[in-house]
Amino acid sequence: MRRRLILLLLPVAALLSVSAGFVYVQWSKGGPGSGLYSRYWSPDPVQGYWDPDNFYRSPDSVSGVFDGKLCVQCHEGITPGIVADWRASRHARGDNPVYCSNCHGSDHQQLHMPTPLVCANCHEKQHDAFLDEARYGFPSHVLAMERAVDAPHFADKPKAEVQSCVQCHSVATKCDSCHTRHRFDAAEARRSEACITCHSGPPHPDDETYFASAHGQLYLAEGKNWDWSKPLIKGNYRAPTCAYCHMDGGRHQVAHKSLWKFGLREINPHTSQNSVLRRRWIDLCSDCHEERQATQWLTELDGERKAAWHKLYQAETMLKKLRSDDLIRPSADERPDYPMGSLWPRERIGFFEGQASAFYNVSAIERDYFEMWYFDSLGAYKSAAHGDAAGVREGHRKMAASLDRIESRAGRLRQLAKTAKENELSPDLSGLWSSGAYTDHNREHN
Ligand code: HEC
Ligand code: HEC
Ligand code: HEC
Ligand code: HEC
Ligand code: HEC
Ligand code: HEC
Ligand code: HEC
Ligand code: HEC
Numbered sequence: 001m002r003r004r005l006i007l008l009l010l011p012v013a014a015l016l017s018v019s020a021g022f023v024y025v026q027w028s029k030g031g032p033g034s035g036l037y038s039r040y041w042s043p044d045p046v047q048g049y050w051d052p053d054n055f056y057r058s059p060d061s062v063s064g065v066f067d068g069k070l071c072v073q074c075h076e077g078i079t080p081g082i083v084a085d086w087r088a089s090r091h092a093r094g095d096n097p098v099y100c101s102n103c104h105g106s107d108h109q110q111l112h113m114p115t116p117l118v119c120a121n122c123h124e125k126q127h128d129a130f131l132d133e134a135r136y137g138f139p140s141h142v143l144a145m146e147r148a149v150d151a152p153h154f155a156d157k158p159k160a161e162v163q164s165c166v167q168c169h170s171v172a173t174k175c176d177s178c179h180t181r182h183r184f185d186a187a188e189a190r191r192s193e194a195c196i197t198c199h200s201g202p203p204h205p206d207d208e209t210y211f212a213s214a215h216g217q218l219y220l221a222e223g224k225n226w227d228w229s230k231p232l233i234k235g236n237y238r239a240p241t242c243a244y245c246h247m248d249g250g251r252h253q254v255a256h257k258s259l260w261k262f263g264l265r266e267i268n269p270h271t272s273q274n275s276v277l278r279r280r281w282i283d284l285c286s287d288c289h290e291e292r293q294a295t296q297w298l299t300e301l302d303g304e305r306k307a308a309w310h311k312l313y314q315a316e317t318m319l320k321k322l323r324s325d326d327l328i329r330p331s332a333d334e335r336p337d338y339p340m341g342s343l344w345p346r347e348r349i350g351f352f353e354g355q356a357s358a359f360y361n362v363s364a365i366e367r368d369y370f371e372m373w374y375f376d377s378l379g380a381y382k383s384a385a386h387g388d389a390a391g392v393r394e395g396h397r398k399m400a401a402s403l404d405r406i407e408s409r410a411g412r413l414r415q416l417a418k419t420a421k422e423n424e425l426s427p428d429l430s431g432l433w434s435s436g437a438y439t440d441h442n443r444e445h446n
Contacts (some may be wrong), residue, residue: 035149040340044163050170051145052113062108068099075100085182098122119175126175129252136255139262144172152357155340158438159445168198178243187228192219195242202375204262205382205391206242213387215239234287248284257281260301263381264373265351266309269302297387304384304392308377311399315369315406319349327413328363334430335361336439365409372402 031039034054048056066074076083091098102121103114112118120127133140138147148154148169154162171177177198178189188194192210200207210216218239230236232244246254255261257280259269268274278298285294322328332345347366348354359370380395382388420426 033149033155035146035154037149037152037155037340040155041159044159046163047166049113050166051173053115053173056113058109058111060109065107066101067106068097068101071100071104082182089183089185091182091184113174115173116175126252130175133253133255136253136258139258140255141171141253144169146172152340152354153360156357157360158441171198190228190232190241190243191223192216192241192243199242203378205379206386209379209382209386209388209391210242212383212391215387240288245284257284260305260381260385263305263378264356266305269305301381301384305381307396308380308399311396311403312373312377315372315403316350318406318410319347319365319369322365322410322413323347323349325414325417327417328365329413330363330429330433334433336434365406365413368402368406368409372399372406376402 025036028036029038031037032042033040034043034051043051043055047054072083072086086092086100103118104111116127116130130142133142137143145166148165151165154165176184178194179185180188196207211220219241222238223241226237231250232241232247233249237244246257257277259274259277259281260267269278281298282291282294285291285297319328328347332342332347335345337345346353347362348358349366349369355370355373358366359374362370376395376398380392380399383391383395
């Protein structure tokens with residue numbers, strides 16, 4: 001009888017907790033910011049340009065509803081650079097120009113900054129491809145904005161330090177990332193420089209590794225003489241650019257071939273699904289290389305990843321052991337909990353626990369592991385992916401050094417704990433790290 005009751009109640013409880021979860025998520029998204037932590041931050045005004053759908057507000061200093069020609073006329077004096085760029089663009093050509101008003105609206109007190117949906121009025125094909133990318137999951141251009149604002153470290157850190165996240169991740173919320181306004185020039189987007197405003201720096205050194213590769217060097221040496229008006233297809237270019245490889249055929253997607261993705265987690269590169277992705281890469285390389293050679297290069301990449309994960313797991317095991325022996329100092333519950341308190345503070349170790357957001361407010365040994373994982377390993381991956389041999393060597397040298405450092409720190413922590421125990425010391429450290437000027441400032445100003 002009792003058992004039957006429990007069996008009956010189980011689905012009801014499950015249903016209740018699912019709906020409670022749903023209500024909680026909706027509630028979390030209801031704050032002044034956006035995303036899961038919207039209640040913990042509010043946007044700076046500039047965010048209106050990066051995420052216009054959510055935050056743009058039109059100025060009301062100019063009133064009137066204007067015809068396209070009038071926009072151009074007045075703005076010739078107000079923003080001459082914009083008008084000159086527009087005049088040089090495809091949009092200004094022909095009998096039916098695409099005027100300022102087509103993209104920004106005609107009522108000057110109700111202007112908008114165009115989202116991808118506005119471009120979709122005339123460029124359905126690119127917009128459809130762009131939206132369709134969501135089916136490959138993270139990372140992808142179309143999901144980039146939610147990924148940034150849903151990362152705990154976006155809400156955890158002082159706003160002045162993280163506002164830049166939105167600038168790069170705005171690749172999801174407007175179409176002028178690669179063909180910049182107001183030229184909207186396809187030729188510009190074909191070149192590698194179009195990507196590196198965002199794709200550079202330690203966690204994603206695409207810029208650095210590409211330009212160090214044979215492809216990047218050829219591009220630097222000869223690229224100025226190539227005819228950039230040609231689409232990115234076989235036969236048109238001697239060496240590939242970023243978009244040639246990642247947006248092949250002009251497809252407005254970058255995730256349709258990704259195996260290792262960002263490189264943050266270990267995958268099985270040989271599932272049947274991944275064989276399909278691998279085939280796409282090999283077909284692409286075969287525009288210029290022998291298929292057999294391309295296959296082998298990708299095998300080298302898998303080998304590099306295997307070696308990297310071997311090192312990373314060694315570090316992870318050491319950290320987890322320290323955690324279970326309660327030796328990480330300061331431990332998670334000794335650190336400031338702003339702005340998002342946690343019911344169960346816990347050191348986050350490894351991909352599945354959310355290590356990717358653990359570069360801040362952590363202990364020294366966790367930070368070492370974070371750098372090994374987020375900077376050294378990801379750098380080695382991109383070097384292997386892009387054919388930068390020196391970068392692979394450097395990344396693995398750094399990982400080995402980090403591993404040594406973690407090992408010696410772990411030894412020191414154990415030694416300290418042993419000494420404390422022998423001398424019956426148990427200092428109360430709570431409160432030592434959980435307040436201070438930085439912490440207090442953040443509590444008030446995010
Ligand atoms: C009589 C002159 C005049 C005309 C006509 C005019 N503008 Fe403007 N526009 C301005 C001025 C002045 C500003 C700067 C307003 C401010 O900063 O408060 C401006 C600002 C803008 C901005 C920038 C808003 C922002 O938030 O950064 C856009 C976009 C814009 N105009 C588009 C248009 C469009 C589209 C038309 C035609 C429908 C148009 N303008 C017609 C004078 C004009
Ligand atoms: C094909 C669409 C399109 C057309 C046509 C267009 N714009 Fe824009 N404009 C954009 C996009 C995209 C942005 C960037 C939006 C953002 O930052 O959120 C922008 C931004 C702006 C801005 C604010 C940012 C800045 O650089 O100061 C102004 C001002 C502006 N446009 C004026 C104009 C004027 C004037 C014209 C006509 C000569 C015009 N636009 C025509 C798409 C267009
Ligand atoms: C009212 C229609 C219209 C809107 C809205 C529009 N475009 Fe265009 N766009 C055109 C036309 C027409 C061309 C000329 C080429 C063609 O026929 O496709 C063009 C061409 C282009 C090109 C190719 C330029 C080249 O060098 O070959 C790009 C890139 C582009 N648009 C981007 C955009 C973006 C980004 C937006 C939104 C911010 C946008 N367009 C909004 C009509 C539009
Ligand atoms: C305005 C910034 C910006 C520009 C410009 C940009 N990207 Fe990205 N790209 C991003 C961001 C942000 C992500 C990560 C998205 C996420 O968080 O899911 C990303 C992700 C990617 C990915 C990863 C996809 C995956 O499945 O792992 C590839 C590949 C990529 N971009 C290629 C390019 C190429 C090629 C260009 C130039 C033609 C380019 N990007 C231009 C910001 C940009
Ligand atoms: C310089 C541009 C840039 C800045 C600034 C930036 N990102 Fe990114 N971010 C990227 C790119 C590019 C990728 C994708 C790299 C790849 O796939 O190799 C990425 C990837 C990510 C990912 C992983 C995507 C996934 O789905 O796994 C997250 C989460 C993320 N960024 C959040 C943030 C946050 C939060 C900030 C601010 C603290 C930030 N980013 C700042 C460009 C940037
Ligand atoms: C990651 C970089 C990137 C982003 C973001 C991007 N584009 Fe493009 N776009 C390109 C590249 C590269 C080309 C040239 C493709 C080729 O050579 O075939 C291009 C070409 C175009 C063209 C001209 C196509 C042709 O055949 O002439 C249009 C129209 C266009 N893009 C519209 C858009 C729209 C609309 C969006 C937003 C949904 C967008 N783009 C976002 C990189 C980008
Ligand atoms: C020769 C073709 C080629 C060129 C050129 C190239 N890449 Fe890649 N890229 C790759 C390969 C192959 C991988 C590894 C793919 C995997 O793990 O599935 C990769 C991985 C990436 C990733 C991680 C996401 C993914 O697709 O796995 C990003 C982001 C990226 N490249 C961006 C860039 C940028 C930005 C440039 C230009 C500065 C560039 N790439 C130039 C072939 C290329
Ligand atoms: C548009 C043509 C083109 C495409 C596409 C292309 N490559 Fe290349 N690649 C070249 C050229 C040209 C060279 C320099 C000459 C050479 O070494 O064969 C080169 C050189 C290389 C090198 C250095 C060769 C060496 O012996 O050191 C590697 C590695 C490489 N490519 C890998 C790839 C991979 C992997 C892909 C696909 C993801 C790819 N390439 C796609 C044209 C291309």
